[in-house]
Amino acid sequence: MRLPFANIPIWPEGASKAAFEMDLLYLVIVGLTVFFCIIVFGLVIYFVAKYYAGSKADRSNPTFHNMPLELAWSLIPLALGLFVFGWAAKLFVEMQAPIQSENALNIYVVGKQWMWQMQHPTGQRENNELHIPVGRSVKLTLISQDVIHSFYVPAFRTKTDVVPGRYRTLWFEPTKVGKYHLFCAEFCGTKHAEMTGWVYVLSPEDYEKWLQDNRWGMGDEGVTVAQAGQALYEQLQCSSCHAPEQRIGPPLTGLYGSTRTLSDGRRVVADYDYLRQAILDPQAVTVSGHEPIMPPYRGQLTEQEVIQLIEFIKTLSAPEAPPVAEAEQSDDSGGNG
Amino acid sequence: MSAAGVATKQPEAVNYLNVDNSIKSWLLTEDHKRIGILYLVTISLMFLVGGIFAMLIRLELLTPAGDVVMSDTYNKMFTMHGVIMIFFFLIPSIPAVLGNFCLPIMIGARDVAFPRLNLASWYVFTLGATLGVTALVLGGVDTGWTFYTPYSSSFSHTPVIIAVSGAFVAGFASIFTGLNFIVTIHKMRAPGMTWFRLPLFVWGQYATSLIMVLGTPVIAITLLLVAVERGLRIGVFDPALGGDPVLFQHLFWFYSHPAVYIMILPGMGVMSELIATFSRKRIFGYEFVAYSSLAIAVLSFVVWGHHMFVSGQSMYLGMVFSVLTTLVAIPSAVKIFNWAVTMHKGHVKLDSPMLYALSFIGLFTIGGLTGLFLAAMAVDIHLHDTYFVVAHFHYVMVGGAIVAFLGALHYWWPKMTGRMYPEPWAKLSALIVFIGFNLTFFPQFILGYLGMPRRYHSYPDEWQTLNVLSSAGASILASGFILVAVYLLWSLRYGAKAPANPWDATGLEWKTPSPPPPTNFTQRPIITEEAYNYPIVLAKNGEPDEAVKQEEAEKHEHA
Numbered sequence: 001m002r003l004p005f006a007n008i009p010i011w012p013e014g015a016s017k018a019a020f021e022m023d024l025l026y027l028v029i030v031g032l033t034v035f036f037c038i039i040v041f042g043l044v045i046y047f048v049a050k051y052y053a054g055s056k057a058d059r060s061n062p063t064f065h066n067m068p069l070e071l072a073w074s075l076i077p078l079a080l081g082l083f084v085f086g087w088a089a090k091l092f093v094e095m096q097a098p099i100q101s102e103n104a105l106n107i108y109v110v111g112k113q114w115m116w117q118m119q120h121p122t123g124q125r126e127n128n129e130l131h132i133p134v135g136r137s138v139k140l141t142l143i144s145q146d147v148i149h150s151f152y153v154p155a156f157r158t159k160t161d162v163v164p165g166r167y168r169t170l171w172f173e174p175t176k177v178g179k180y181h182l183f184c185a186e187f188c189g190t191k192h193a194e195m196t197g198w199v200y201v202l203s204p205e206d207y208e209k210w211l212q213d214n215r216w217g218m219g220d221e222g223v224t225v226a227q228a229g230q231a232l233y234e235q236l237q238c239s240s241c242h243a244p245e246q247r248i249g250p251p252l253t254g255l256y257g258s259t260r261t262l263s264d265g266r267r268v269v270a271d272y273d274y275l276r277q278a279i280l281d282p283q284a285v286t287v288s289g290h291e292p293i294m295p296p297y298r299g300q301l302t303e304q305e306v307i308q309l310i311e312f313i314k315t316l317s318a319p320e321a322p323p324v325a326e327a328e329q330s331d332d333s334g335g336n337g
Numbered sequence: 338m339s340a341a342g343v344a345t346k347q348p349e350a351v352n353y354l355n356v357d358n359s360i361k362s363w364l365l366t367e368d369h370k371r372i373g374i375l376y377l378v379t380i381s382l383m384f385l386v387g388g389i390f391a392m393l394i395r396l397e398l399l400t401p402a403g404d405v406v407m408s409d410t411y412n413k414m415f416t417m418h419g420v421i422m423i424f425f426f427l428i429p430s431i432p433a434v435l436g437n438f439c440l441p442i443m444i445g446a447r448d449v450a451f452p453r454l455n456l457a458s459w460y461v462f463t464l465g466a467t468l469g470v471t472a473l474v475l476g477g478v479d480t481g482w483t484f485y486t487p488y489s490s491s492f493s494h495t496p497v498i499i500a501v502s503g504a505f506v507a508g509f510a511s512i513f514t515g516l517n518f519i520v521t522i523h524k525m526r527a528p529g530m531t532w533f534r535l536p537l538f539v540w541g542q543y544a545t546s547l548i549m550v551l552g553t554p555v556i557a558i559t560l561l562l563v564a565v566e567r568g569l570r571i572g573v574f575d576p577a578l579g580g581d582p583v584l585f586q587h588l589f590w591f592y593s594h595p596a597v598y599i600m601i602l603p604g605m606g607v608m609s610e611l612i613a614t615f616s617r618k619r620i621f622g623y624e625f626v627a628y629s630s631l632a633i634a635v636l637s638f639v640v641w642g643h644h645m646f647v648s649g650q651s652m653y654l655g656m657v658f659s660v661l662t663t664l665v666a667i668p669s670a671v672k673i674f675n676w677a678v679t680m681h682k683g684h685v686k687l688d689s690p691m692l693y694a695l696s697f698i699g700l701f702t703i704g705g706l707t708g709l710f711l712a713a714m715a716v717d718i719h720l721h722d723t724y725f726v727v728a729h730f731h732y733v734m735v736g737g738a739i740v741a742f743l744g745a746l747h748y749w750w751p752k753m754t755g756r757m758y759p760e761p762w763a764k765l766s767a768l769i770v771f772i773g774f775n776l777t778f779f780p781q782f783i784l785g786y787l788g789m790p791r792r793y794h795s796y797p798d799e800w801q802t803l804n805v806l807s808s809a810g811a812s813i814l815a816s817g818f819i820l821v822a823v824y825l826l827w828s829l830r831y832g833a834k835a836p837a838n839p840w841d842a843t844g845l846e847w848k849t850p851s852p853p854p855p856t857n858f859t860q861r862p863i864i865t866e867e868a869y870n871y872p873i874v875l876a877k878n879g880e881p882d883e884a885v886k887q888e889e890a891e892k893h894e895h896a
Contacts, residue, residue, distance in 0.1 A: 095718065146492060
């Protein structure tokens with residue numbers, strides 16, 4: 001939105017499900033701000049004018065204390081503040097994990113100085129651009145390869161810090177076809193201001209077309225993330241210990257999402273962060289009953305490769321469905337969305 | 338009143354300035370007033386340096402492209418602007434200059450409790466500032482004033498260790514000052530100066546000192562850990578070394594949020610003095626204003642996580658910080674309302690310090706209320722690290738703290754220097770600063786909601802107009818500051834001699850000559866009345882009563 005009399009933008013475009021409610025909440029707080037400013041400025045201007053030194057105003061019996069007044073101007077702002085807190089906390093929780101997430105599109109984002117690398121589950125990769133379909137929940141899994149970045153799309157009214165060493169998730173549901181700014185919002189070094197890009201929200205048909213046109217994204221030809229992970233798994237010869245018949249490393253089948261007992265007695269859920277650590281720094285999370293003999297892969301794998309390996313391990317959770325079929329399934333669901 | 342007459346009739350009376358003019362006497366002084374002046378000189382130089390960087394930043398942002406300086410240079414400019422303004426100007430500004438100068442006099446003491454520690458504080462501060470300037474001379478640091486890890490500890494190619502050492506060392510100056518004030522206020526009040534007869538400026542300084550003493554060690558340790566990780570590669574914050582980058586943010590904000598109150602609480606104390614003096618009325622709800630300073634100091638330590646809603650801290654932890662942040666707003670609101678109502682049935686005069694005070698009310702009210710947007714978790718997702726945040730904290734730090742500092746400087750200038758500045762120019766400066774400030778920072782609220790991230794060297798074309806407005810405002814604001822510097826310096830030589838009590842104010846500092854004698858008072862004062870004990874009208878007629886008439890007549894005599 002722009003000012004009518006000048007070419008000055010005053011309101012950002014809103015293109016996500018959360019944007020409407022956030023704008024509403026923002027406007028309510030703007031209203032409260034204006035309300036209190038009017039009271040305070042009004043009082044100040046009125047008193048200065050009326051009690052200007054030398055004026056004829058009645059100054060008899062001034063008061064210096066008034067308990068009900070003190071309570072009123074403490075408790076009323078407090079109540080309004082708590083109302084804002086409650087609403088904002090509710091919206092925050094909703095934005096963290098939407099209720100309708102079964103059909104979500106999972107996209108992996110790696111931030112590094114100074115670019116964004118996106119991987120679609122079906123293998124398409126892109127840098128500093130993100131193509132997504134309108135009307136479908138998107139779940140980003142983000143990690144940084146170096147310093148802290150922040151993935152920020154103003155039109156979606158959302159952002160999250162992208163931190164090295166742990167995965168973050170960001171949910172949103174684009175509601176409007178268009179092209180929107182993507183920024184890095186956390187200062188990350190020399191070209192921080194150039195770590196920008198575009199998010200393209202496409203109609204489902206255009207998205208399908210985009211997926212087809214970019215079938216052989218960047219790098220590996222027509223390979224899903226999980227398939228790329230499988231290739232890595234073979235290349236790194238992980239199976240020489242982790243194949244069930246080897247009985248050296250813990251088997252990986254059914255690993256993702258299961259609860260494991262570590263040699264130091266901790267019980268952990270094998271989620272993204274756990275698997276990442278188990279690959280990069282395995283001796284810190286040795287599974288109970290196994291020797292701490294796996295070599296650490298820290299510094300030897302890129303974050304994208306780690307994500308590929310984890311995606312491959314995830315496919316091992318359902319032994320009846322081979323990885324390729326799984327990948328095709330997610331490709332199909334992409335078409336349905 | 339009679340003291341004023343004495344001071345003007347005996348211009349050669351011994352005061353803290355003319356008692357000894359040698360350089361040595363200044364460098365080895367244990368007089369709190371001289372130490373205040375030493376601090377004023379040091380921080381004014383730092384403000385000049387920080388201000389030049391601000392102007393260069395606004396120059397770069399005139400155009401969307403990054404065309405004035407290189408990206409690295411720009412990153413160093415905003416970092417040095419932030420580091421210098423926060424650690425070497427704002428934190429020491431009111432406490433170390435006006436607190437040092439006025440606080441002992443206001444409580445009727447001869448000096449602070451530990452005069453040598455006080456001098457040591459200035460030397461330590463100067464060493465810290467020198468280290469900061471050294472980092473600058475060596476090319477400048479590019480981490481942002483927040484020194485976020487692992488960028489600062491493992492990635493930046495700039496002299497980070499020297500810069501954090503500067504902030505580390507300057508922190509001790511803060512601790513020394515805080516410790517000195519706490520002990521001074523507890524142990525050295527004049528007979529009859531009970532806690533609830535203390536001027537509210539002293540309450541503000543007391544609350545500030547608590548934060549300085551309790552919070553500063555945490556930032557010291559945090560910055561030391563950054564230096565250790567950077568210099569010795571011992572993993573604390575960098576995940577590549579086994580550390581946790583978000584831990585740094587917790588430790589950093591554990592100090593740096595309370596530090597915001599180190600900057601604003603003394604300003605609030607100044608406000609109470611100015612509003613009472615220029616309304617000729619006791620502050621409304623004195624106890625509420627006093628206790629609200631302590632409430633702010635205590636609550637300030639439990640809100641740091643509101644800087645981290647999108648950093649990945651637990652959602653439930655975020656809620657706790659969000660609700661506590663809502664609570665900390667209340668004592669500030671209480672102060673604002675009490676100041677406003679103080680003017681009710683007062684005799685309001687718009688001398689330049691009062692113009693700065695009214696400017697503070699306007700700007701701090703906006704600064705405080707815009708904090709509500711950022712405390713609201715969902716809205717903060719969008720606004721975090723955008724220009725909205727930049728605008729918000731400048732409304733508090735410049736519109737609040739610096740405007741209060743200027744108000745205080747104008748208010749106590751005659752006391753400190755014995756000279757009056759030209760009042761019309763001072764009024765003009767208050768107006769210029771107010772207009773320039775709003776033009777600089779109000780457009781940034783809009784830019785923030787539009788989504789312009791902070792610390793950006795270049796930006797999309799559609800945001801140029803708002804940035805041009807902001808840069809134009811910055812030039813107006815800068816000319817306001819330059820104007821202040823010019824006429825204050827001018828007044829040192831050409832200003833009229835100041836009477837002991839130019840504002841007709843209560844308070845012990847106005848009962849001693851301007852400038853005060855080295856020992857502050859010739860006789861130890863004994864306090865028998867409340868603070869701000871201005872005459873009041875009890876009769877219910879429109880006319881001022883006899884006491885007021887007499888007061889007015891007496892004032893005209895001196896004028």
